[in-house]
Amino acid sequence: MKRAAVRYDGVAITLHWLIAAALTAQSLFGWFMDDIAARGTPARAGVVNLHKSLGLVLGALIVARLLWRLAHRPPPWPATVPARQQALARLGHGALYAAMLLQPLSGYVASNFSKYGVRFFGHPLPPWAPESRAAYAYFNGLHQTLGWVLALMVAGHVALALKHALVDRDGLFGRIWPPRAG
Ligand code: HEM
Numbered sequence: 559m560k561r562a563a564v565r566y567d568g569v570a571i572t573l574h575w576l577i578a579a580a581l582t583a584q585s586l587f588g589w590f591m592d593d594i595a596a597r598g599t600p601a602r603a604g605v606v607n608l609h610k611s612l613g614l615v616l617g618a619l620i621v622a623r624l625l626w627r628l629a630h631r632p633p634p635w636p637a638t639v640p641a642r643q644q645a646l647a648r649l650g651h652g653a654l655y656a657a658m659l660l661q662p663l664s665g666y667v668a669s670n671f672s673k674y675g676v677r678f679f680g681h682p683l684p685p686w687a688p689e690s691r692a693a694y695a696y697f698n699g700l701h702q703t704l705g706w707v708l709a710l711m712v713a714g715h716v717a718l719a720l721k722h723a724l725v726d727r728d729g730l731f732g733r734i735w736p737p738r739a740g
Pocket residue numbers: 574577578579581582627632651652654655658712715716719720730731732733734
């Protein structure tokens with residue numbers, strides 16, 4: 559089938575793959591945090607704060623990506639993708655962006671309802687909210703649920719991307735894959 563003529567720009571491609579790798583690593587870090595440093599052990603605070611610090615850097619990258627996306631049109635869909643599928647893909651990508659933003663935001667907001675706040679790479683950021691167990695539990699619960707929601711959405715996204723690459727072979731995958739040199 560004919561290859562799509564246009565592709566995402568270099569910044570969009572770089573941010574897509576950088577964030578995909580960092581988000582996967584950060585989620586694994588979250589899920590294995592209790593194995594890395596059990597609750598109540600001296601190493602725990604340092605490990606949790608490393609997760610928080612890396613999460614804030616990742617959150618900033620995600621905001622930068624969204625701003626870039628809003629300022630730069632993605633390549634137009636090839637005619638091989640039916641209009642209904644285009645609408646669904648737009649919806650799916652929008653949901654991915656929303657979950658990507660809410661994930662670090664919920665963790666950050668939760669931390670501000672705890673007396674520990676955030677130590678950003680050792681630099682204390684004092685909490686701006688009053689200590690509240692209920693508010694912490696709510697936002698922390700959101701953070702935990704979103705971790706799974708995001709993982710499921712990414713699994714669906716990857717399955718669809720592979721379908722385009724291996725079954726449809728319609729060139730969509732090449733739009734976001736770094737161009738070959740030469
Ligand atoms: C954490 C992991 C990932 C996230 C959060 C993510 C998110 C996204 C988002 C939001 C878009 C839409 C880009 C836009 O129009 O602004 C996109 C595009 C795309 N992603 Fe991912 N992605 C991830 C991993 C992957 C992986 C592992 C693959 C391949 C196996 C992949 C394949 C693609 C493809 C082919 C497109 C372009 C679709 C098109 O041409 O419109 N993504 N991704």
